[in-house]
Amino acid sequence: xxxxxxxxxxxxxxxxxxxxxxxxxxxxxxxxxxxxxxxxxxxxxxxxxxxxxxxxxxxxxxxxxxxxxxxxxxxxxxxxxxxxxxxxxxxxxxxxxxxxxxxxxxxxxxxxxxxxxxxxxxxxxxxxxxxxxxxxxxxxxxxxxxxxxxxxxxxxxxxxxxxxxxxxxxxxxxxxxxxxxxxxxxxxxxxxxxxxxxxxxxxxxxxxxxxxxxxxxxxxxxxxxxxxxxxxxxxxxxxxxxxxxxxxxxxxxxxxxxxxxxxxxxxxxxxxxxxxxxxxxxxxxxxxxxxxxxxxxxxxxxxxxxxxxxxxxxxxxxxxxxxxxxxxxxxxxxxxxxxxxxxxxxxxxxxxxxxxxxxxxxxxxxxxxxxxxxxxxxxxxxxxxxxxxxxxxxxxxxxxxxxxxxxxxxxxxxxxxxxxxxxxxxxxxxxxxxxxxxxxxxxxxxxxxxxxxxxxxxxxxxxxxxxxxxxxxxxxxxxxxxxxxxxxxxxxxxxxxxxxxxxxxxxx
Amino acid sequence: xxxxxxxxxxxxxxxxxxxxxxxxxxxxxxxxxxxxxxxxxxxxxxxxxxxxxxxxxxxxxxxxxxxxxxxxxxxxxxxxxxxxxxxxxxxxxxxxxxxxxxxxxxxxxxxxxxxxxxxxxxxxxxxxxxxxxxxxxxxxxxxxxxxxxxxxxxxxxxxxxxxxxxxxxxxxxxxxxxxxxxxxxxxxxxxxxxxxxxxxxxxxxxxxxxxxxxxxxxxxxxxxxxxxxxxxxxxxxxxxxxxxxxxxxxxxxxxxxxxxxxxxxxxxxxxxxxxxxxxxxxxxxxxxxxxxxxxxxxxxxxxxxxxxxxxxxxxxxxxxxxxxxxxxxxxxxxxxxxxxxxxxxxxxxxxxxxxxxxxxxxxxxxxxxxxxxxxxxxxxxxxxxxxxxxxxxxxxxxxxxxxxxxxxxxxxxxxxxxxxxxxxxxxxxxxxxxxxxxxxxxxxxxxxxxxxxxxxxxxxxxxxxxx
Numbered sequence: 017x018x019x020x021x022x023x024x025x026x027x028x029x030x031x032x033x034x035x036x037x038x039x040x041x042x043x044x045x046x047x048x049x050x051x052x053x054x055x056x057x058x059x060x061x062x063x064x065x066x067x068x069x070x071x072x073x074x075x076x077x078x079x080x081x082x083x084x085x086x087x088x089x090x091x092x093x094x095x096x097x098x099x100x101x102x103x104x105x106x107x108x109x110x111x112x113x114x115x116x117x118x119x120x121x122x123x124x125x126x127x128x129x130x131x132x133x134x135x136x137x138x139x140x141x142x143x144x145x146x147x148x149x150x151x152x153x154x155x156x157x158x159x160x161x162x163x164x165x166x167x168x169x170x171x172x173x174x175x176x177x178x179x180x181x182x183x184x185x186x187x188x189x190x191x192x193x194x195x196x197x198x199x200x201x202x203x204x205x206x207x208x209x210x211x212x213x214x215x216x217x218x219x220x221x222x223x224x225x226x227x228x229x230x231x232x233x234x235x236x237x238x239x240x241x242x243x244x245x246x247x248x249x250x251x252x253x254x255x256x257x258x259x260x261x262x263x264x265x266x267x268x269x270x271x272x273x274x275x276x277x278x279x280x281x282x283x284x285x286x287x288x289x290x291x292x293x294x295x296x297x298x299x300x301x302x303x304x305x306x307x308x309x310x311x312x313x314x315x316x317x318x319x320x321x322x323x324x325x326x327x328x329x330x331x332x333x334x335x336x337x338x339x340x341x342x343x344x345x346x347x348x349x350x351x352x353x354x355x356x357x358x359x360x361x362x363x364x365x366x367x368x369x370x371x372x373x374x375x376x377x378x379x380x381x382x383x384x385x386x387x388x389x390x391x392x393x394x395x396x397x398x399x400x401x402x403x404x405x406x407x408x409x410x411x412x413x414x415x416x417x418x419x420x421x422x423x424x425x426x427x428x429x430x431x432x433x434x435x436x437x438x439x440x441x442x443x444x445x446x447x448x449x450x451x452x453x454x455x456x457x458x459x460x461x462x463x464x465x466x467x468x469x470x471x472x473x474x475x476x477x478x479x480x481x482x483x484x485x486x487x488x489x490x491x492x493x494x495x496x497x498x499x500x501x502x503x504x505x506x507x508x509x510x511x512x513x514x515x516x517x518x519x520x521x522x523x524x
Numbered sequence: 525x526x527x528x529x530x531x532x533x534x535x536x537x538x539x540x541x542x543x544x545x546x547x548x549x550x551x552x553x554x555x556x557x558x559x560x561x562x563x564x565x566x567x568x569x570x571x572x573x574x575x576x577x578x579x580x581x582x583x584x585x586x587x588x589x590x591x592x593x594x595x596x597x598x599x600x601x602x603x604x605x606x607x608x609x610x611x612x613x614x615x616x617x618x619x620x621x622x623x624x625x626x627x628x629x630x631x632x633x634x635x636x637x638x639x640x641x642x643x644x645x646x647x648x649x650x651x652x653x654x655x656x657x658x659x660x661x662x663x664x665x666x667x668x669x670x671x672x673x674x675x676x677x678x679x680x681x682x683x684x685x686x687x688x689x690x691x692x693x694x695x696x697x698x699x700x701x702x703x704x705x706x707x708x709x710x711x712x713x714x715x716x717x718x719x720x721x722x723x724x725x726x727x728x729x730x731x732x733x734x735x736x737x738x739x740x741x742x743x744x745x746x747x748x749x750x751x752x753x754x755x756x757x758x759x760x761x762x763x764x765x766x767x768x769x770x771x772x773x774x775x776x777x778x779x780x781x782x783x784x785x786x787x788x789x790x791x792x793x794x795x796x797x798x799x800x801x802x803x804x805x806x807x808x809x810x811x812x813x814x815x816x817x818x819x820x821x822x823x824x825x826x827x828x829x830x831x832x833x834x835x836x837x838x839x840x841x842x843x844x845x846x847x848x849x850x851x852x853x854x855x856x857x858x859x860x861x862x863x864x865x866x867x868x869x870x871x872x873x874x875x876x877x878x879x880x881x882x883x884x885x886x887x888x889x890x891x892x893x894x895x896x897x898x899x900x901x902x903x904x905x906x907x908x909x910x911x912x913x914x915x916x917x918x919x920x921x922x923x924x925x926x927x928x929x930x931x932x933x934x935x936x937x938x939x940x941x942x943x944x945x946x947x948x949x950x951x952x953x954x955x956x957x958x959x960x961x962x963x964x965x966x967x968x969x970x971x972x973x974x975x976x977x978x979x980x981x982x983x984x985x986x987x988x989x990x991x
Contacts, residue, residue, distance in 0.1 A: 017567075017593045017594065017595060017596065017599055017604070017609040017610070017612075017613055018592075018593070018594040018596060019591050019592070019593060019594075019616060019617075020573055020591065020592045020594045021588070021591050021592070022577060023570060023573055023574060023577065026570070026574045027569065027570040027571045027574055029571070048663075049547075049632045049662065049663030049664050050541070050543075050545060050547070050663045050664075050666075050876075051545060051546055051547025051548065051549075051575070051663040051667070051668070052571060052575075052663060053544055053930065054546075054547070054574070054575045054578060054579065056544060056930035057544075057578075057579075057928065057929045057930045058578060060929055060930050060931075060932065060933045060934065061929055061933070064933060065933060065934065066933065066934060066937035066985050067934055067937070067985065068914075068930075068931070068934045069930065069934075072542060072911070073542060075541055075542060076632070076664065077541070077664050077665070078664055078665060081635070081636065081664060092542075099911065110571060111569040111570065111571045111632075111633060112571075112632045112633065112636065115600055115636050115637060116636060142569070142570075142571075143596070143597040143600065144597075146570075412577075482735065482738060485734055486735070512738060512742065513742060516739055516742070516957045519957055519960075520830075520831060520956060520957050520960070521834055
């Protein structure tokens with residue numbers, strides 16, 4: 017047992033559900049007790065989904081506990097198949113079904129006999145994998161399933177596309193700025209003259225997966241999601257993959273040069289050097305920014321970085337290599353992939369921190385006292401407590417990290433967005449600091465504000481105590497309205513009764 | 525659709541139970557705030573933790589007095605001793621927070637692996653010297669607010685049995701009395717006592733925010749009724765005395781286990797009343813308590829009329845409109861009854877679990893209200909099926925759907941007004957004073973849409989998957 021208040025990566029089934037609901041016309045059925053379908057709330061709220069989240073539950077209750085699921089799971093699968101005609105139904109185990117040890121494989125096979133769509137069991141063990149690992153595995157499993165299905169039926173297409181083309185693998189629902197990154201990557205590929213063969217899983221149809229072997233190469237923008245799929249496609253079809261995240265000016269260039277190398281090896285004759293040069297010097301403002309006076313002022317300032325592997329590693333490199341900022345420590349909560357992270361960032365920071373204990377992160381921030389933090393929502397709150405500004409760079413995230421405006425982290429527009437994020441974090445901190453030195457904003461007391469400033473009314477002790485229970489942000493309004501009410505009715509003293517009478521009459 | 529014969533009595537149905545609601549462990553979020561010296565330890569998996577972390581939003585950052593005892597593979601396969609593990613964690617909690625009580629919340633996982641929490645607790649309690657209360661608030665058996673019911677039922681067994689003898693102890697014990705006596709000398713207190721009618725002690729049960737506790741207590745005081753205590757109190761150490769023969773009354777419709785425990789284990793007499801939600805409910809609640817205690821209620825007519833008068837601006841927005849409750853928090857019957865009284869037509873009352881005995885008075889009031897308002901009697905659907913409900917919503921086109929967040933945005937995108945049901949659990953909705961707040965919530969989508977109605981943006985999905 018472990019005492020835990022907060023976790024960075026969710027449970028395994030969340031990863032599976034993220035993959036399933038990213039695809040078009042794929043339905044997930046969770047084998048879970050009532051209340052475990054919280055994923056639907058998150059998807060509906062955080063990404064403001066207009067459509068019903070295609071996830072339902074085959075409910076595990078007392079009866080199931082006593083007698084097993086029996087027909088229930090099979091019935092739920094065939095029912096959903098008839099109701100919504102999904103291409104694929106993914107039966108998703110949860111922590112509960114992991115320990116029930118029911119033969120879910122058998123249910124899937126039986127349901128498959130009746131269902132028109134495909135049915136599969138997500139192969140993830142709750143106690144071994146977290147959300148990110150499960151997502152990676154599920155994506156691999158689905159791709160493999162449809163490649164093998166097509167191969168059996170002789171439907172696998174021969175050869176490659178005529179022009180250089182790519183599969184972009186790994187953008188998914190509830191991913192940090194994934195939809196914006198996806199647009200930016202498509203734009204970048206178009207600029208490079210590369211066709212996007214498939215883009216999975218977000219918005220893809222499972223029927224398109226058999227097309228995947230036609231791509232010249234696979235691009236894996238996120239370290240956490242897609243690698244297993246890319247490795248599988250390399251084994252099967254020899255398709256090379258590129259796992260350089262195009263985040264930051266230098267890394268974007270490195271990614272593009274790698275693409276050049278990979279497609280030229282297959283007979284294309286492209287030279288992207290001119291494109292990289294033009295973009296770096298004139299389209300992206302990040303290179304110019306690092307030369308400007310603003311950035312000079314950031315030289316040697318202390319920062320700490322924490323997040324998932326992709327974003328924390330990229331941010332660390334941008335801060336240190338592109339802006340001359342002193343990254344005291346950089347950390348990740350992807351403990352299962354810690355070696356990769358160490359190798360990526362070791363030369364760009366003093367210390368590497370691998371942990372998923374938010375308390376340890378908080379302590380490490382307090383110890384270092386950086387001028388800015390780049391982390392998750394949790395680090396943002398640590399920053400609030402310690403009065404240190406924080407830029408959010410990775411999940412776990414809140415609804416404000418699903419902006420409506422175009423805010424990619426990848427590609428050349430991404431470098432602009434990241435520059436703003438970094439610079440705004442630091443200047444805000446600077447402003448606060450200056451305000452403190454000069455004694456804050458205008459320090460004069462407000463002389464009079466409305467009726468409550470020269471109050472001739474007495475608050476009785478109980479009235480005052482009751483007023484103090486009202487949350488701070490509305491207390492002023494309640495106080496003013498209550499006093500107005502009391503004055504109009506000629507009360508001399510405001511007691512608890514008067515306070516609530518005012519509320520009943522005017523909604524104070 | 526043909527016009528059906530108006531049914532004579534309430535119609536009860538039961539569907540598949542495939543509906544969305546919060547897991548009952550969510551009760552820790554409001555109970556740890558209510559019981560100030562408590563610590564809630566949820567013994568479960570990452571799934572439970574992930575739910576709490578996301579559902580409770582910003583509260584998680586306020587160093588809450590709750591935590592997960594996260595079970596690992598070794599715990600599941602019984603390689604580790606449950607007792608030793610729990611002891612280690614509880615000692616750490618004692619060291620860091622020093623609470624007056626640790627509440628263990630059992631989850632689905634502890635049920636399935638049959639971890640004997642009730643057996644382990646007394647031993648550990650005597651080992652570490654802190655009371656340990658066990659509540660099995662799991663998703664296998666319960667929905668959302670029923671979590672509070674399991675905790676309060678467990679707490680009911682911890683209420684002291686005999687009133688302490690000395691006067692000073694009494695003051696320490698009883699927070700409400702202290703509040704009412706605030707800053708008064710002893711003679712004045714004695715005088716205060718005379719404001720009350722002499723009646724058998726009454727204890728109320730149900731967790732409400734402190735201001736609402738004060739409001740309801742004052743409301744009963746107007747009738748000369750003294751509230752001897754409240755389960756739960758602000759602190760675990762202030763749990764009310766419950767002697768055999770005391771009267772008890774519930775303030776929320778989801779507290780049936782607590783009511784049962786108070787009757788069977790503590791030999792209390794339950795006052796079965798409608799719940800004090802809406803001015804009609806509040807009045808009926810007070811009247812029922814008065815009648816059981818042999819008191820003639822004073823001035824309730826005027827009080828209720830005066831509240832309705834203040835609500836008119838909201839009521840006129842919803843009068844004649846229809847509402848559909850998908851059902852997820854057990855407040856549905858009381859809210860529906862209030863809305864019928866406001867002139868709404870209720871098309872369906874979905875509800876996770878229907879205790880017809882505990883809610884009898886509320887159901888009777890609903891039926892009566894429908895007759896009086898000339899409104900058709902709604903069907904009450906226990907364990908609803910959300911998919912079927914959405915089909916019925918498409919067909920009935922209600923003016924308002926009260927539903928969970930999983931369905932709210934998708935329904936809005938299809939031009940159907942929704943109100944997020946969970947807000948009713950967290951807002952102050954009890955008593956005369958807060959009737960306005962209920963209607964503020966109910967009318968918000970309608971007021972919002974009045975503001976936007978000329979824009980022609982009510983349907984915002986491209987294709988309706990109609991097959």
